[in-house]
Amino acid sequence: MERKIILENNDIEGIRFLDVYRQNGGYQSVEKALKTMTPDEVVSEVKTSGLRGRGGAGFPTGLKWSFIDKKSNNPRYLVCNADESEPGTFKDRYLMERIPHRLLEGMICSSYALGANTAYIYVRGEYKYIVGILNEAIKECYKNGLLGKNILGSHYDLDIYVHCGAGAYICGEETALLESLEGKRGNPRLKPPFPAVKGLYDCPTVVNNVETLANIGWIVNHGGESFASIGIGKSTGTKLISACGHINKPGVYEIELGFPVEEFIYSEAYCGGIKNGKELKAVIPGGSSVPILPKELILNTLKGEKRLLSYESLADGGFESGSMLGSGGFIVYDEDDCIVRNTYNFSRFYHHESCGQCSPCREGTSWMDSVLYRIENGNGRMKDIDLLVNIASHIEGNTICPLGDASAWPVAAAIRHFRNEFEFHVEHPDIVRNSKHGSILQYTNK
Amino acid sequence: MVKVTIDNHTIEVEEGTTILQAARLIGGDIVPPAMCYHSKLKNSGGKCRTCMVKVSQGSAKDPRPIPKLVASCRTEVMDGMVVQNITSPEVVEARKAVVEFLLINHPLDCPVCDQAGECDLQNLSYEHGSNTSRFEEEKRTYETINIGNLIQFHPNRCILCYRCVYAAEQLTDKRVHGVLYRGEKSEISTFIQQAIENDFSGNMIDVCPVGALTDKPFRFKNRVWFLKPMEAHRTCSKCSGKVTIWLRGQEVYRVTGRKNKYGEVEDFICNECRFEKMNSTDWIIEGPRTIETSSVINQNYYAKKINPHVINSLKEKME
Known part of the structure; x- marks a missing residue:
């Protein structure tokens, strides 16, 4: 069964623009939420929906929202994490390019639910052109009273700002993102305190992925239970x-x-x-x-x-x-892909993107990178394979943020499932050195 | 007051105390080592990961364990928390791993390093390190940098603990001592070699746990274990004037802040006391400083712990 929530109406021409988007049922959830629901009702709908964070960890969104420090007198913030830098992931880019209003609609409902009057979208540096698309959409919203003071006559104010990062994978980690948003070096913070208690400018903050927020509009419109019945x-x-x-x-x-x-x-x-x-x-x-x-x-x-x-x-x-x-x-x-080469490529990426704050990640990623480089270029030894597994296990779980785990998992898994290819690289350095591509038929045709 | 149990020792501490501080109150072998944490510097800690411990019970209210190891220097205790440090094989293994990571790009030039003998990394690797290295790649190297005419910076030895960055940020008025680049390539920088001319810049030397920031006038003058540390003071308009002077005969070789047994400076001192008052007549000497730390300055510390297995493993390696 084909079910569309986020990419609904994706093929309608001009869905990028507010008038077309509204003609197709856009922003109904904002009217519904702001005029007929209390913020807590929105939160409880999201809880009922069972929506889980789409950024990678899969943490229940409603639960995350309920952690927000309600006793604090500080302003609250909603931050949309659009620093989508994971190699192989490009869903948020597609969504923001095609239907930016889906994200904004979700953000307005979410900010209302959280009691935030300011929201930020942190876009990765490489997506600079999307900043323009988003800003254009935000401008349309201001013009039509969907953003700014007294939205749709509900006495609720909200401003959304788009911030462009400088292109760092680490800034997709929520606390590093907040540091970067504050104008500092994008180093992840130590948790606890979690952003829900002490986030942006030390105020309660919720950081959600683009796709997570894009779901909120639908949940408000159709109710949490109908969302929960999907999947x-x-x-x-x-x-x-x-x-x-x-x-x-x-x-x-x-x-x-x-x-x-x-x-x-x-x-x-x-x-x-x-x-x-x-x-x-x-x-x-x-x-x-x-x-x-x-x-x-x-x-x-x-x-x-x-x-x-x-x-x-x-x-x-x-x-x-x-x-x-x-x-x-x-x-x-x-069948022709070389897993060793692929693992080396990922390892090089994590080496390059480590922030360098904590020692296991800073030293471990570069070490794995250089060992894999040796194996990939036919200079490896048998003991290097076990060494890699050992380094990966030493990084995993010992770092400040999940980048350490992210660098260790692919290496450990590649060796776990494709150890024979690593061994082949060690045993046949001449073949490995002379092949221009990853493809080494000897072991793929086994 | 909250109750916390660390390696089967229970202690009551004030709320907001970190696990590391609580462990230091108990004292002894159960104190986790710390390279980047410095109690006098706000926000320091959490980076080197040597102080990691296992929390096997979160609190009396919520007895679930914390799934990952936590940095004890930045984790506050909860009532009824149960912590394992040296009693957990997982912690011992992780600590060994961190020491290995810290050492892979460290030049191990202790024989020519002024810090030798009072180096936290030296002590740490002695206690938790391995006697052979598995790292066969080329180490990263940098040129030595002069930070002003009083401090010399050896980036090769740096373990990026960020202590000096916090010191520069919190003790001096201009923030000129940040970190450049990222990952393995990150390096402490003074933003285009701008010299620090603040009166308290010398404390950067004292907070550095390794030999990365060294006292330039003292460079290659003497080994610390030949010097006699004496507590001394003078009336100073800028700082407390309470220092340790390092004597050989009657000659003052260098002046440092007074460090406690965890290598943390008790009072930050000004550059005038540190670099200009180099006559023993400048100082009122209180008496010899007790060096409590596991230091060769205290003599024979390492001798007590010599491990005969070293020879065996060397033999294994040669075979």
């Missing part, structure tokens, strides 16, 4: 999946949570199968940070059940035989 189990609603890699139809797809992975890869409506009729080798289902899974484990769980695109099903089996839904960056590898 499967504790994975309610739909999810944007940005599919890329060696598939016939890369792009952003909205699926109902619980959609089978196999159908998603091979069906014509979605990925359309593997490119050039090749075999599927592996999939990273949730952006580069989550563990890679080989074909057998991505299509079916170890128990033999069909793997579904949901928080629970993808995590089935833990990290031994499972992965995570993460941010929905669905990267597909065909």
Whole structure:
């Protein structure tokens, strides 16, 4: 069943603009929320909906909102995290490019629910052009009384500002994002205190992903229960999946949570199968940070059940035989892809993006990068493989922010599932050195 | 008052105390080591990850354990909290890992480093480090930088604890001592080599846990274990005037702040006391300073703990 919440009306021409968006039912939720509901009612609808954070961690949004410090006399802030920098994830970009008003609608309802009078959208530096799109949309809202003082005559005021980062992956971590928004170096803060107590300018703050906020309008319109009826189990609603890699139809797809992975890869409506009729080798289902899974484990769980695109099903089996839904960056590898090269590439990325604040991440990411570089270039030794596993386990869980974990998981998972390829690199340095591409037929044709 | 149990020792402390401070009140082996935390510097700590401990019971109200290890220097105790430090193999393993990470890019040039003998990293690696290195890549290297004419900065030795950054931010009026770049490439900088001319800039040397920021006039003059630390004071209009002077015979080789047993300065001193009053007649000497820390200055500390396995493992390596 095809169910669209976020990308509803996506193909209508001019949906980017306020008048078209409103003609198609846009901003009804704002009227409903501001005129007929109390902020607490909105929060409880979101709680009922079971909506979970779409940025990667999957934390229940309603619960996050309820942590906000209500005793504090300080102003509250809502911050939208649009620093989408995870390799393989590009869903927020698509959404903001196509339907910026979906995000703004959700933000107005959310700010009202949280009692925030100022909201920020933190856009990553590489998405500079989206700042223009968002600002244009915000301008339209101000003109039509949807933002500013006394929105729609409800005595509720809200200002939304767009802030452009300078292009740092670490600024997608919520506390680093707040530091950056305050104009400081984007170093993650130590938690606790959590942003809900001490966030932006030491005031209670909620940081939510673009896609999470884009769902709020629908929830207000249709109620939390109807949202909860979509999806499967504790994975309610739909999810944007940005599919890329060696598939016939890369792009952003909205699926109902619980959609089978196999159908998603091979069906014509979605990925359309593997490119050039090749075999599927592996999939990273949730952006580069989550563990890679080989074909057998991505299509079916170890128990033999069909793997579904949901928080629970993808995590089935833990990290031994499972992965995570993460941010929905669905990267597909065909039979010719070299997992070692791919792991080295990710490792290089995390090395480059580590903020350098805490020692395990700062030193560990660079160490893994250089060891993988050696293996990839035919200078590795057998003990390096175990060394990598050991470094990864030493970084994991010992850092200030999740970037340490994100750098360790892909390396550990690649070695867990594709150890033979690493060994091949060590044993056949000449073949590895002379091949220009990742493809090494010797081990893929096994 | 809240009750906290650290490695089976229970203590009552005031609310808002961190686990590290509570452990220091108990004292002994259960005190986690700390490289980046400095009690006199606001916001310091949490970065080096050597002080990590396991919280096996969050509080009396919510007895769930905290899933990850926490930085004890920045985590406040809760009533009924149960903490494991040296009794948890997980903590010991993680600490060993952190020491390894801190050392992989450290030049290990202790024989020519002025900090040797009073270096926190030296002590830390002695207690928690391994005797061989698994790191075979090239270490990152930088040029030595002069920060003014009194301080020399060796970025190679720096472990990026940020203590000097906080010191510069909190003791001096101009913020000229930030961090440039990110990740492995980050380095302490004085924003285009701008010298710090503040009267308290010398404290940067004292807060540095390693030999990255060293006293330039004292450079290569003497090894600290040949000097005799004496507590002394003088009337100073800028600071408390309470210092430690390091003597050899009657000659003052250097002046530092008084450090407690955790290597933290008790009173920050001004540059006049530190660099200009180099005659023993400038000072009223109170008496010898007791060096309580696990330091070679206190003599024979390492000798007591020599581990015969070192030879065996070397043998293994040669085979």
